[in-house]
Amino acid sequence: MTPSGQPRSPRADTMNRMVNEATGNLPATRATLSEVAALANVSVATVSKVLNGRSGVSDETRSRIESLLEERNYNRRLSAQSTAPLIEVLCFEIDSPFAGAAISGIERAAREQGIGVVVASAEDSHLPGPGWVDGVLRRQPLGIILVAALLPEKDLARLRSRAIPIVMMDPYGAPATDAPSIGSADWNGGFLATQHLIQLGHKRIAIITGPESMMASTARLSGYRAALEAAGIGVRRDYIRPGTFHRDDGVIEGRELLSAPEPPSAIFASSDLQALGVYEAARSLGLRIPDDLSVVGYDDLAIAQWVGPPLTTVRVPLAEMAEQAMHLVLRLRDEPELAFSRVDMATSLVVRESSTAPRA
Amino acid sequence: MTPSGQPRSPRADTMNRMVNEATGNLPATRATLSEVAALANVSVATVSKVLNGRSGVSDETRSRIESLLEERNYNRRLSAQSTAPLIEVLCFEIDSPFAGAAISGIERAAREQGIGVVVASAEDSHLPGPGWVDGVLRRQPLGIILVAALLPEKDLARLRSRAIPIVMMDPYGAPATDAPSIGSADWNGGFLATQHLIQLGHKRIAIITGPESMMASTARLSGYRAALEAAGIGVRRDYIRPGTFHRDDGVIEGRELLSAPEPPSAIFASSDLQALGVYEAARSLGLRIPDDLSVVGYDDLAIAQWVGPPLTTVRVPLAEMAEQAMHLVLRLRDEPELAFSRVDMATSLVVRESSTAPRA
Structure with a gap:
C-alpha cells in the first residue's frame, strides 16, 4: 500500500523503476507542468503550448523546455489516461x-x-x-x-x-x-531461395540485390552465397546484379543477364516486384517461365499469387x-x-x- | 453583430440555418448536456457516457438518450473545437x-x-x-x-x-x-473500353462483369452493350459472363470463353484483378496476349503497369x-x-x- 492508503498497482511500480533507471540520480518522481515552467522560467501556458505541439513559442524556448521535459521525465499520459487511445x-x-x-x-x-x-x-x-x-x-x-x-x-x-x-x-x-x-530472418530467406533452386538442379543461379545500404539486402545476398558454397557451386561476380527492390531492376538487369553469352538458368530476385520485372525481361526475349527460366521472388505479397505463372517466393510474415x-x-x-x-x-x-x- | 456585441461568423449563420432546417419547429438553439439529461431523466454523467461510447448504460437508456441528442441537435464539436482533429x-x-x-x-x-x-x-x-x-x-x-x-x-x-x-x-x-x-463514371468507362477494342477491329468481344448487386457493374455492362450497338455489332449472350471483380472470375470464365467453339478475340474484364485472371487462363491454354487475345481491365491499379504485358485498362481516379x-x-x-x-x-x-x- 502507498502512504496515501491506495493499493499500489504493478504499473506504478514499473513506472518508478522506469523513472529510476532513466534518471539515475534524479528523484524518482515526475516533474509537474508547473515545476518545468519554473525551471524554464516561462509560464505554464508556454509549457503547455510546447507539449501540444502548438505555435507561438520560439525555437530556442521550445528546445529548452523539451530538454527539461525529457530530463525530468514528464509524461502527461501517466496522469491523464486518454479515453480514445x-x-x-x-x-x-x-x-x-x-x-x-x-x-x-x-x-x-x-x-x-x-x-x-x-x-x-x-x-x-x-x-x-x-x-x-x-x-x-x-x-x-x-x-x-x-x-x-x-x-x-x-x-x-x-x-x-x-x-x-x-x-x-x-x-x-x-x-x-x-x-x-x-x-x-533475411539471411535464412536468401539461403532458402537459393537452396531450392540448387535442389531443382540449377547451377547457373543469378541474384538481383536490394540497396547496399540496407542490412536486409546484404543478409539476403550473404544467404545466397552461403547456399552456393554449401553446394560446392562457385559464386560468379557477373551473376550478382545491383538493385533497389523495384520492378525496373528486374527488367533491366534481367535483360542483361539473359542476353549474356552464358545466361543463368535461374534468377533469385530480392523482392517480388523485382521478380515481376524479370518476368517482363523474359517475356520481351521470348523466354517462358519456368520452362526456359526459373524465378524466385522475395516478400510473398498478394500479387505473387496473381501473376502468371504464380511466383515461387520467400514469405516475409508481415x-x-x-x-x-x-x-x-x-x-x-x-x-x-x-x-x-x-x-x-x-x-x-x-x-x-x-x-x-x-x-x- | 449579435446581441452580445460579438461579430457573427458565417459559420454561426450556417449552423443556425442547419439547425432550423433540421429541427423544423424546434428552437434554433442547441440543447446543452444538462438539458438532454433532464429530458431523459438521467444524470449528466450518463449522457456523457453515451456521448463517449462508454459502457455502463442499458441499451434502452442509450437509445433514448441518442434519440434526444439527435432530436435536439446536440453537437459537442461545435462548442469544444478539438486540438487534434x-x-x-x-x-x-x-x-x-x-x-x-x-x-x-x-x-x-x-x-x-x-x-x-x-x-x-x-x-x-x-x-x-x-x-x-x-x-x-x-x-x-x-x-x-x-x-x-x-x-x-x-x-x-x-x-x-x-x-x-x-x-x-x-x-x-x-x-x-x-x-x-x-x-x-462507370458507364463511360465500359463504353470507352469496348469502343477501343472495336476500333482495333475486334468483333468478337466478351465481357466478364462485376456483382449484379452493384451499380458499377450494371453501368459498365451497359456501356459495353451501348458501344457494341453503336458499332452495329450484335450483343451475344454467351459473351456476357458473371463475375465478382475477383481474379478467379478471370481464370474460370476466361478458360470457358477461350475453349468455346467460337472464342472471343478480346475480353473486357470489369476489374484489373479479373484481367490478371484472364492472363492466367490464356497462359494455361498456350495463348499469347495480345497476339492471340486482347485484354482490357478496369481500375488502373499499380499492378496494371507491372504485369506482362502491361495492361490496357480504364483508369478510375482514386x-x-x-x-x-x-x-x-x-x-x-x-x-x-x-x-x-x-x-x-x-x-x-x-x-x-x-x-x-x-x-x-
Missing part, C-alpha cells in the same frame, strides 16, 4: 502492396485492444512530411510504429521528451536507429510482424529495457509455378 | 491495392489541413468490426469516409445523433445509402476521388444540403500493350 503509424510508400499488408496487420492487432490507428505516409528518403511530429504531439498517442520509415534526430528528441515509445517494423533492414525493431510491433510498442511503456531489443521473425519458402528443373 | 476511414479489404490508393489519397488531402487519418478495415459484407462505432464516438472525429464499406442502420443512427458527417467513396457503386458519395471525399466530408459540417449529393468523377482509357488488332 491511438497508435501512430508512419509508413513508407503507403500505397504499396507491402504497406497495405503492414497496416492491415497493425489495424487488426490494435482493434482487438480498442486502439485507433492513425496512418501517415513517409515521403522521399523514408522521412515524414512537414508537420507530422506536431500532429503526433497534439494527438498524444500511446506509441509510434515506423514501417520502413525513419525519423530525423530532431523529431526523435521531441518524441523522447514526451516519453512516447517508438518501434520500427523493418523488413528492409533500414539503417540502424536507436528504436527497437521487428525484422525478419501480418505477424505487425502484430508483434503493436505488442512491443505497448509493452515499452512498462518495460523500457525492451528498448534495446530486435526481434527477427522466421521466413519460409512458398513454392509455386515459377521454378522447375533446368532444361537438360 | 481526426477523420475516420472505414475501408473494405484494407490490404487490397485498391484500398492503398484510396487511403493514400485521403491521407495526402488530410495532411495538408493538419488532420489525422484513423483507418479501420471493414470485414465480411463490407461492414465494420464489432466496437468500431464505439471507438469512433470516443475519438469524436470531424467526419467519416466509407471506402467501399457500409454501415448498418443502428450504427448510422448513433453517428447521426452526434451529427458526424459521413461520405461514401464508392467506386464499386455499392447498394445505395443515404450518405453523399463520390463515385466514378486519388482525386479520395481528395474530393475529404473536401466533401469537411464541407458537410457547414453545408448540410450537400448531404444529398453524388459526384461522379471522369474515367479514362489507358492504352498499354495488352490490346492490339485481331489476327486476320
